[in-house]
Amino acid sequence: MNNVREELEKIEIPKELHERSKLGIRSAKAEKRKRKLSKKIIISAAASVFFISSIGVGAASIPSFNHLLSIVSPQLALLLQPIEMSSEDKGIKMEVVAAMNDEEMAVIYVAMQDLKGNRIDETLDLYDYSLTGARAFNSQIVDYDEASNSAILRIQANGGEELSGKKVNFRIDSFLSNKQIFENVKVDTDLNEVTKNKPQITLLNTDNISSGGQIFEEVEKQDTIQILKTDQKEIYLPEIEFMHISNIGFIDDRLHIQTKWERDSIDDHGFFYLTDDLGKKIIASNISFDGNKYIEYIFDKGPADIEKLKLMGEFVANGNHITGKWNTTFQMQAVQEEKNKNFRQNFGTWTAEKMTVSPFGVTLYGEGKFNSAAEILVSAKMKDGSIQIFDSTISLNEDRKVQVKFLSDLPVEVSNIDSININGVEMNQ
Known part of the structure; x- marks a missing residue:
């Protein structure tokens, strides 16, 4: 699975999970390749x-x-x-x-x-x-x-x-x-020309927005944030009917790309990235506002960094929307093997206060605001000396209550765990 696809799968969905968020655009000029989207899954x-x-x-x-x-x-x-x-x-x-x-x-x-x-x-x-x-x-x-x-x-x-x-x-x-995916899409925009024009900006109240990526902590600490003024441009891309670029420019040495979405889009989404001559990808943070009508992508790159970088993207068109009524009723049965442990650690925007370990993985409970961009390293040392890594994360943050589960590639034999390590802090089981 390539790095771009991994980033597409990691895009944060704000609000309720079953409410789709339009976190990107589908674009195409030179270098576009259109095909069906095939999700390669590694059973883990x-x-x-x-x-x-x-x-x-x-x-x-x-x-x-x-x-x-x-x-x-x-x-x-x-x-x-x-x-x-x-x-x-x-x-x-x-x-x-x-x-x-x-x-x-x-x-x-x-x-x-x-x-x-x-x-x-x-x-x-x-x-x-x-x-x-x-x-x-x-x-x-x-x-x-x-x-x-x-x-x-x-x-x-x-x-x-x-x-x-x-x-x-x-x-x-x-x-x-x-669904159709558009990979390695080169956006036909001269970033060097963008550096010559000073865009109009405005202040946005952070109470009614969602954000993802490295800008998350910054947004959390501020009452307002500077964004591009809306509807200053209408840059339409070939074959794109559900969105257009509504503004582009630099604010405080950061490249901002603002997109405007059609209200009736079902699940078209994607993201922008910058790439250098060696193919290294730089992924943008994003801010969604006005009910996800606008999404502004923000790169931590200024005019001095842009000269040798290309603006690219990967985008998905949702395809068919099939409706019907399918439902079944059945009884759930809980996992029995589970351990609870007192655990307190500050992760910047939130503090963990409890830990549980089950065959599903390691779960931390706490209070604050979970930052999906902050890396938390979790592993288990087994009684035979082997190490089991928990490198997949699922989080829930409601009313400042944080719940984060860390998953591994294999089922966890709880009785065989010797210790749990979280960001270098080891706890015996």
């Missing part, structure tokens, strides 16, 4: 650690469950619990294959198959969906079979402590497919 803790139970005798009679076993890691294959609950509408079948939760997270595997057409493809992305009692959703394809028009997705949600032992309903009301 984020995709495999979540079903800690034994396989029942009847599991062999479930074709979708058997197929799931064939694509996940051997460690997980010994732990999965089947669900086998399905729903069909408009010629599309949805089946909940497996599910599990701990005190913070619920994860289910869902299979979808188009029985009458080709509305399911490798770009399948759930749009309007829910799991009762859970919040902060995301979904990702872990397998796609073109011959049968079917795919398996991993659905992940916070709120696991409210689900243990309860019957829950998983519902899908719409999904997206036939």
